[in-house]
Amino acid sequence: MNDLPKIFNEFNEARQKGFVDVKNLKDDGKKIVGTYCTYSPWELIMAAGAIPISLCSMSDEPIAEAEKHLPKNLCPLIKSSYGFGLTDKCPYFYFSDMIVGETTCDGKKKMYEYLGKIKPMHVMQLPQTNKGETAFNAWKHEMILFKERLESEFGVDITQEKLKEAINLRNRERKALIDFYELGKMCPPPITGTEMLQVLYGATFKTDKEAHIKTLTKFTQDIKEDYENGNKKVSESRKRILITGCPLGGATEKIIKLIEENDGVVVCYENCTGIKANQELVDESIDPIDALTKKYLNIPCSCMSPNDGRIRSLSTLVDEYKVDGVIDVILQACHTYSVESYSINKFMKEEKHTPYMSLETDYSQNDVGQLKTRIAAFIEML
Template structure:
């Protein structure tokens, strides 16, 4: 049986990079992305400290890191044979391939070095993965914690209780749909305070406000560096491909944040020094998807088409939804420095660009801004098979892009973890041809 490290390395190594020799920092990131378990095991040996897996980017990594724990996002292998592991035992065929694939990695022992698992709610599918992991993978000594995330943030400061609207339907702030006596920020702060207390019990050490402030600072530094790096993707002929950019983002979900900041500072310095060859671009594409960790899709679009297509930005959890909105720069309300650290962190995770399962109004504005900022020609919507929450959003996404912004879309489905390569290449080539061919409307 192959290990996950072998599986990912077979799928891609440093040759994944479009500019490995010109961007050594990308090679550094890929060395972690392609061998995540080796990195985490080595970090654990070097620091003699716990490593805890997490299942969604709504998990506040700042709090885990402040307690002395390395947070490592649990990914699947994107291999069809792994997706079905555990299906019979856990009756999971109706769940999305990503959630099944992630659980499979735990069942196969590929996360045997971790000391726990944490989930902040995004969907029922990952909740079932979390429950099965706790029952079948975690030991009695492991740290296991579930955070019930509110569905959105009210207007203005986010501190009053107001109903949250999703596609015109009112939802209470409480995740169970009931009445919540608190505003979302206050409610989530209490949840994070409980996480703090349980981490103190797990590690046997106090988690101070100073620890939290230090963690906020290092994670915010990485978010701001990524924004600066992504600005180079907005160039008319970008020198950084989507394949390389998403490798940089993925690395941040796996690495020690201080080591990660070093990688990003190096990447930014290389870009500022003019590294990289400008990419000729027939079509500037945006990817909209739930996860976004499938590098095969990026390589196919950017390397294997008859046209010069570049993915200039993505709305995904391995993309802008993860690093936009630092804790220190809320989009509304008073500056975070006036809040206690836990409340500042809570407001950031409510204020960040939301998953499809969260508030559409905020998500819509984020998508609109990305199209403008990165001068997007077309949108590639990648639906994970059986991802009900994204499926529900797609009609609203296509209406926004096509009707309001006059940007064409193409929707493809990732079956058992991946869009079939032949189908992907054929359909995206036709899509790019449609974008690049002058309209004949009005000629006849």
């Protein structure tokens, strides 16, 4: 359909358009809560009458300033997050009334101490395992503490009813996103990996969730109709790639472009930018706090030990998306994903018989030549 490229551009520009939206929301008296990670329980923020928004953290622009306070050999996501807050170059950070973070890694945990001197900061102490009653109770306690902090900070009462409404809204958004992700199961896929990432990354900056669900649902339907009418833009000969590892977006889009320049197409994003955080819905039949605790604790991030959920998820996705190869994207100095790459490689080769490659990168463009050589060789081997 002729308006599809226009919609892709809308999602691609969502971050920039969101700057105006968030200013208007502030002018209307709305409270803004900035988040960094998929472990942030957006439902609690929404139930408090506030607007959750993803903060800028995927550019090398502010890293030089961040390195005046942080070590150079630190993960670029952490340095970028802090740099944007330090320099006030992220409008979302500027307009946030409060920031929430989770102790997913030591670097973030210590960086949050500095961010807390710039903005009101709430840090949720994430258990390092999602196994057993002890971990569940610890994370439930953090949910309650965050709920109480929001109520205190904004002078509101987060009722059971408000929380149930927020859970229902977020679940409907997740379902719309899942329907969109599953376009990648089609052979050939109806959209490119770059277009898919534009929508997934742009979705994190959509403040009106009802409007977002409506737009995304229609968008997915239009793509399917266009495909069924014979408009297939991706060649069947392209190798189907699954991306796993660290979050993607912003500067790391260089990897997706290189894949597509070398006869590949990304059909699935298993990482935080994609399926990982949305594949499980919040159980609407049990106590809301228990349901949120269970859902968010089950996110299979490499910060969890053991992280069996990632293996199970990848096993299913490789089959369902008919994957030819897996590329594990690891940001420099991200120790948990770096260590876990050995077990993922072993699993892919021995259990799934699927070619695997890990790529270490940062937010600069200095390694594009090297990445191009490695990606081209990998896809040619497929």
